[in-house]
Amino acid sequence: MELFSEFIKNTGYYLVAADLRYLIMITVGILFCYLSIAKRYEPLLLLPIGFGVIIGNIPFFKGFGLGIYEDNSVLHYLYFGVTTGLYPSIVFLGLGAMTDFTSMLSRPKLMLLGAAAQMGIYFTLLSALALGFTPREAGSIAIIGGADGPTSIFLTAKLAPHLIGSVAIAAYSYMALIPIIQPPIMRLLTTEKERCIHMPEDDRVVSRKELLFFPIVGTLLCCFLAPASIPLLGPFFFGNLMKVSGVVDRLAKTASSSIIDTATIFLGFTVGASTQADYFLKPESLKIFFLGAVAFSIATASGVTFAKIMNLFLEKKINPLLGAAGVSAVPGSAREVHLVGQKADPSNYLLMHAMACNASGVIGSAICAGILWSFMM
Amino acid sequence: MPEMETIKGIEAITMHNGWAMAVTGAMIVITGLSVLSFIISKLHKVIAFLENKQKKTTEEPATKNSQPTLAEIFSDDPGETARNCQILTTELGNSFELCSLFSIFHRHNLPHPHITIRNLRSAGFLVPQKDGKFHWKSL
Missing domain, CATH: 1.10.10 (Arc Repressor Mutant, subunit A)
Incomplete structure (x- = not known):
């Protein structure tokens, strides 16, 4: 009877009664799974994260080597890829092998919108410092404005590992909530007439040689500028070179399918599991969520505003909605720009132009991560 | 020993060199992407120039043979x-x-x-x- 009683005391049912925070987090995990399956909100990310949240919040007896924060546990080993920045690098390799830069190379001026949308990062850096976060924590929170999950995780792992769970959940949540966050900001900052601006279909044909040169030029320029971004941009451009070279199709295909999928599964699952209630449910997490929303909104607004400023000087006006795609949430923000543009004028096709800004945003946010990391070294 | 009070607001930004970090960071990323944008806008011209040069050098021996088309x-x-x-x-x-x-x-x-x-x-x-x-x- 005593043995049975001891067993009962070790079950999750008994332990959860002592700390209801776990139940809250399990509910959040179920909500994420629901949103990914029923609403199809970023399912590739939210489903592994959501299930990870459920797994990570099943209460257990500390010291058994089960939890993600306990040495020698399986979850701890899997989490190693997050804390070292390994998974984000692998994800970037696959991302590079999936990215088509044709659209960006044919419209280089749209790259500037990718730079402008990174202003949300620096605004949030100031806000986080003002709220009392340390510079390293502020840098980790600010990168949420880049709207790039792997970049956020990478930088947080380097600067403030204790915030990985909160930052990752905030980053991925806001990426999933793009259809809710971005359109009102876009509509608020643009007039109906501006939203109807058509973009030229094809500025020029991009040659294969240009596509081959770009990853090399991009690596040299960006990595020399911010060497701390090498772990992200190095694999990114390498993946792209494999894709465009056409001589290692097998490798490019593997990088853009099996490798990125494997890394995404473990990244999402372990980040979800890292949101253990006793580590995650703190007032700081709420502040991080608030700042993340601010970062994301400012990033969108600064991209749109910059596009409007560019229009003051350009003879051929660009659609300012494209500025919102300067955040690196690929391809969610590009899709949203396209949809908002189509609502204003159904014959307006902005998707390819928005993808150009998106691709530039990925590079921009990785550079920002490198810059922030080097500032805090 | 009393807990040290966390500094907040503008004072915290100034103390942690936040203004400089934000301005410098923003300038670097804008400059970096502007330069990259400029380079890729000229890339096709550079490639075309190199290709023309190469074409000319390969065409020269052909002229010597004066082979008709x-x-x-x-x-x-x-x-x-x-x-x-x-x-x-x-x-x-x-x-x-x-x-x-x-x-x-x-x-x-x-x-x-x-x-x-x-x-x-x-x-x-x-x-x-x-x-x-x-x-x-x-x-």
């Missing part, structure tokens, strides 16, 4: 065609077998060598000799 060889005027074919076959000497002529046409990737030879024969530009060889009609 297909359009030049097969003009609408049969006499002109015969004249051009004659230039290509100078290495054969005054008299030659038709199979040697065919080999040269084939080597130069001229289309339809059989038809061309037949037409040149029927038009009288290729004159048969009694020894089974041919020579060009004087043009």
Whole structure:
């Protein structure tokens, strides 16, 4: 009877009664799974994260080597890829092998919108410092404005590992909530007439040689500028070179399918599991969520505003909605720009132009991560 | 020992050098992407320039050989065609077998060598000799 009683005391049912925070987090995990399956909100990310949240919040007896924060546990080993920045690098390799830069190379001026949308990062850096976060924590929170999950995780792992769970959940949540966050900001900052601006279909044909040169030029320029971004941009451009070279199709295909999928599964699952209630449910997490929303909104607004400023000087006006795609949430923000543009004028096709800004945003946010990391070294 | 109070607001930003970090960071990323944008806007011109240069160097030996192009060889005027074919076959000497002529046409990737030879024969530009060889009609 005593043995049975001891067993009962070790079950999750008994332990959860002592700390209801776990139940809250399990509910959040179920909500994420629901949103990914029923609403199809970023399912590739939210489903592994959501299930990870459920797994990570099943209460257990500390010291058994089960939890993600306990040495020698399986979850701890899997989490190693997050804390070292390994998974984000692998994800970037696959991302590079999936990215088509044709659209960006044919419209280089749209790259500037990718730079402008990174202003949300620096605004949030100031806000986080003002709220009392340390510079390293502020840098980790600010990168949420880049709207790039792997970049956020990478930088947080380097600067403030204790915030990985909160930052990752905030980053991925806001990426999933793009259809809710971005359109009102876009509509608020643009007039109906501006939203109807058509973009030229094809500025020029991009040659294969240009596509081959770009990853090399991009690596040299960006990595020399911010060497701390090498772990992200190095694999990114390498993946792209494999894709465009056409001589290692097998490798490019593997990088853009099996490798990125494997890394995404473990990244999402372990980040979800890292949101253990006793580590995650703190007032700081709420502040991080608030700042993340601010970062994301400012990033969108600064991209749109910059596009409007560019229009003051350009003879051929660009659609300012494209500025919102300067955040690196690929391809969610590009899709949203396209949809908002189509609502204003159904014959307006902005998707390819928005993808150009998106691709530039990925590079921009990785550079920002490198810059922030080097500032805090 | 009393807990140190966390500094907040503008004071915290100033203390942690936040203004400088934000301004410098923003400037670096904008400059970086602007330079990259400028470079890729010129990339196709650089590639075109390099390709033209390469083309010129490969074209030079061709000029030395003064090999006519297909359009030049097969003009609408049969006499002109015969004249051009004659230039290509100078290495054969005054008299030659038709199979040697065919080999040269084939080597130069001229289309339809059989038809061309037949037409040149029927038009009288290729004159048969009694020894089974041919020579060009004087043009």
